[in-house]
Amino acid sequence: MTVLSTPAASAAVEQCRIITRDRARNFYYGLKLLPEPERSALFVIYAWMRTADDLVDDASHPAAETRTRLEALRVATVAACAGQPADDDPIMRALADVATRFDLDVTHFHAMIDGQLADLGQVRYERFDDLRRYCEQVASSVGLACISIWGYQDDRAPRRAVDRGIAFQLTNILRDFAEDFGRGRVYLPREDFDRHGLTPEILNAGSDERIEPFLVEQIDRVESYYRAARDLTTMVTPSCRPTLWAMTEIYQGLLRRMRREPERIVRGPRVRLSALTKSAIALKARWQARADR
Structure with a gap:
């Protein structure tokens, strides 16, 4: 159908x-x-x-x-x-x-x-407020369209969808830093680099002691958006929750991997989830989908 x-x-x-x-x-x-x-x-x-x-x-x-x-x-x-x-x-x-x-x-x-x-x-952002606006445009807007399709009963759901979209996009930005840098795109804001005495070029080189605290700060900020949106899944129609849960688990899994191995953000290889991890997420989501029907 x-x-x-x-x-x-x-x-x-x-x-x-x-x-x-x-x-x-x-x-x-x-x-x-x-x-x-x-x-x-x-x-x-x-x-x-x-x-x-x-x-x-x-x-x-x-x-x-x-x-x-x-x-x-x-x-x-x-x-x-x-x-x-x-x-x-x-x-x-x-x-x-x-x-x-x-x-x-x-x-x-x-x-x-x-x-x-x-x-x-060439993409460069001066402040995090500018980057957040970009994330709202390319990702939160998608989340808002999705919950309109899935349906929700809680008036707080749109705000949660905006935050979840920001979290997803910031996760992508961290994971893809090296690739984007090679294309002339630096999404991480200049004010963050300045605060740590870094530049995108130093970060891309990947051999400075100031890099790890900088990356930890970035990861902490992304996690704050996941926390802000943590109850979104329970707000959408039950039959659509497994899909949203699986999408979120994949993105949070990438962020957890970056937390454990922050050097991979700049030195590679690109952070990915293993086939076993993705299979486990898929199996749990299928079980949830059957339970909700």
């Missing part, structure tokens, strides 16, 4: 499912735990996000052209959320139905695109 009923619309959602399966890897199996129509809706949201990400990550186009393409995506997305998708774009056709069925707020998509635009060119 898919979220859409007509043959053409069902084919559009199936294309989104394939994109999610091929590109989301670990998340695909977590999303499969969702009931319908929430499962297909999340496939559509992921496919839309992948489209935006690919525009920014495509180094073959100059920044000005990428900016134009992102703004065109914005226009198409607004039209889809208003129930007028382009006929030749299956992702937009699927998004139109999802946005209507779950009453999605188009401002979430505006925020995601604004965050993608911020990634064009």
